[in-house]
Amino acid sequence: MSRAKNFNAGPAALPLPALQRALDEFLDFSGSGMSVMEHSHRGKDYEAVHDEAIALVRELLSVPDAYDVLFLQGGASQLFAQIPMNLVERGRSADYVVTGAWGDKALAEAKTATAMLGAGARLAGTTGEGEGKDKRFVRAATAKDLRLAPDAAYVHLTSNETIHGVEYEVTPARPFPDAGKVPLVVDMSSDFLWRPIDVSRFGLIYAGAQKNIGPSGVVVVIVRKDLVAAGRKDIPKIFQLRTAADNKSLYNTPPTFGIYMIRNVLAWLKGLGGLAAMEQRNREKAAKLYAVIDANASFYRCPVERESRSVMNLVFRLPTEADEERFVKEAKAQGMVGLKGHRSVGGIRVSAYNAVEPAWIDALCELMQGFARRG
Known part of the structure; x- marks a missing residue:
């Protein structure tokens, strides 16, 4: 089966080996x-x-x-x-x-x-x-x-x-x-x-x-x-x-x-090496995604001050709510779920918990770059 790239905020992704x-x-x-x-x-x-x-x-x-x-x-x-x-x-x-x-x-x-x-x-x-x-x-x-x-x-x-x-x-x-x-x-x-x-x-x-x-x-x-x-x-x-x-x-x-x-x-x-290894993995995932946001600052906007930007729940806005709806729809077509922001604040939310694979973040970053170019 083809498993979804799960960015839900909770209940959230579980590691495939734990499920297996x-x-x-x-x-x-x-x-x-x-x-x-x-x-x-x-x-x-x-x-x-x-x-x-x-x-x-x-x-x-x-x-x-x-x-x-x-x-x-x-x-x-x-x-x-x-x-x-x-x-x-x-x-x-x-x-x-x-x-x-x-x-x-x-x-x-x-x-x-x-x-x-x-x-x-x-x-x-x-x-x-x-x-x-x-x-x-x-x-x-x-x-x-x-x-x-x-x-x-x-x-x-x-x-x-x-x-x-x-x-x-x-x-x-x-x-x-x-x-x-x-x-x-x-x-x-x-x-x-x-x-x-x-x-x-x-x-x-x-x-x-x-x-x-x-x-x-x-x-x-x-x-x-x-x-x-x-x-x-x-x-x-x-x-x-x-x-x-x-x-x-x-x-x-x-x-x-x-x-x-x-x-x-x-x-x-x-088995992955404990919390030190997990921290490195998580920080690398977050750094990649925030880099795409900051490199396309005229299209993506993170409302959180840099010093307080979450590594686990990365939030950002697009120019319009219509753009956000199109983004979520296009992401879903590529097997990515759970990206719609909480109903109280809107926008996009990427929950990049421990079980979220780095390859999922790579795929999301690629989508974001292409989406920004197309406007």
Whole structure:
């Protein structure tokens, strides 16, 4: 079969070797005569997969022993509420830095969740310009944008805004904020595992799997054990992070097939040389595409400041919406899908996650160059 060149923002492309492994094992996993989806999450066959997935996260990111690695359900959107429910004590508040739509959503949910529990969440900085549908985000935040409270329960931000194409620390000019002694909590849903990071800089990292590391239905959480231990106990047990930590994410039935697929993707990633090799691959893909945009600046326009241009979600506009519609149609005819920008901002969005092959980017760049010449 001819596989599509998949640039969807999520659920997104998965590595062909990870899918092929699942196909080979689908009906008979590990000689058990059953699919992995049929195995008990308490059985040794599935538990081996579960443990391997956790171990691979730890290995690839060199996760310190002081951190738990959890697999949760509900998507990152559930974590928008679950994190403040756990980490903001009564009478305290958390700080939120907003650089795009997902940061806005996280803050809104945190305000609702904390209001129910006698706590609060406040906007500590934003790079948004305008109001309503005209609101724009074109850069990551800098120190001058922030008004951080030294006694905040944590500082929350989104490392890569999937819709607006804004990312932190692509260059040294836009580093993650310095929160001092306050834990830094980061939604890394769309740029988790694209490069090495120092986990010890963060109090909690969370990422919906469906963008860069697996299928939908699983959230990976890396969290300091002391934050888990100090978390609130006056919320339902199923929402307490300690419940997942104490039970190795097996308190109730987890999304076993999703975790199995994450294991396959992580094993593929390790086989390619790990995160250093993946960062080089991803930066080369992004550099090629941004070079075409900049070389045809009278036709293509990237609205994001250069220092904040995302490596994972590259966004740009054409002269007219009609041109954008023609571009998407022509790309689809060449086997490229998922290029239409989010409905809230329009334009074109290229989600160049880990599984997106460099050859797909080459084909897209060739299309873009020809399309610009034809006008």
